[in-house]
Amino acid sequence: MTRHPPGGHARRMARFQHTVTLAPVPRRWFESCVAALHDLAEGTDAEGGRLTLPDGRPLPGLVLAEGRHPEPGARYRPVNEEDGEPDADQCLTVLARDRRGETALEVVTHDDDPDHPARLVCALGLTSVERPREAWLTATLHSAGGKRAKYLGGTGRLRLDLGRWWQATSHGRHSARAPLGGTLTHALVRVSVTVVPRPAPDGRWRVTVKARIRGRSFARPLLPLAAAVLGRRARRAGAEALERAAVAWNAQVPALVRKDGERLSAELADALLGP
Structure with missing residues (x-):
């Protein structure tokens, strides 16, 4: 067995941590919005591939290309503005x-760039509409750009335990496990992220984001050098990005949570119709 010197793993790993304060999202409001959005999707009708909202207005820009709406296997494509035909490079599947x-x-x-053709696959899932328990997101970028293709792609995964999230934001016992976590895997690095909320005295959320970066392949021994040279700048950039995201969140969320699920569903339907 190979033995590593004390602190050897730490020297091959870069760490980041930053905390922001966010406006809270009430659990009942979130659950009512999830149910309302599902009702909107299930109430939409499809005839001859064309989609119609529950109030009878036609939904432009999206057609049912295959399957039965909105059952598993149903496949939808956006419509090209130039010729009105379904876009073969984009697809949404239930x-x-x-x-x-x-x-x-x-x-x-699909991106048909002749030099670096690529395919991005994103999947989003939710367990239980009536009482959401878990949500997950995966994204995989594949490239066919020759020998360097593996360095142009990667995979990201996020998983949110909603029960633990609401527990962590309450003034009670908190689970030791982070309710939100994920990984970003590239040929040269692997980034692990955890997000833990805690209640602030004023009722808002104090959300701490932690990241650990490990080198892979030939980048593994180079990570300590990169962390020494760029670490402070990278951590500052990460903190600034989180602060900007918090500002945007706090500017928009308080107004959103004052609207009920039905009103948000109606506004979404209006947005889908375009100008």
Whole structure:
């Protein structure tokens, strides 16, 4: 067995931590919005591939290309503005639809760049519509750009335990496990992220984001050098990005949570219709 000197793992790993304060999202409001959005999707009708909102207004820009709306296997494509035909490079597929079990969607986008053709696959899932327990997101970028293709792609995964999140934001006992965590895997690095909220005295959330970066392949021995040279600048950039995101969140969320699920669903329907 190979033995590493004390602190050897730490020297091959870069760490980041930053805390922001966010406006809270009430659990009941979140759950009502999830139910309302599902009702909107399930109430939309499809005839001849064309989609119609529950109030009878036609939904432009999106068609049912395959399958039965909105059952698993249903495949939707955006419509090209130039010729009115479905876009073969983009596709949304229903992977699962069970209000008591799992609901999941997949979005696939192709980029036909002759030098670096790429394929991005994103999937989003939720367990239980009536009482959301868990949400997850995966994204994988594949490239066919020759020998360097593996360095142009990667995979990201996020998983949110909603029960632990609401528990962590309350004034009670908190789980030791982070409610939100994920990984970003690249040929040269692997980034692990955890997000832990805690209640602030004024009722808002104090959210701490931690990241650990490990080198992979030939980048493993180079990570300590990169951390020494760029670490402070990278941590500052990460903190500034989180602060900007917090400012945007706090500017928009308080107004959103004052609207009920039905009103948000109606506004979403109006937005889908375009100008």
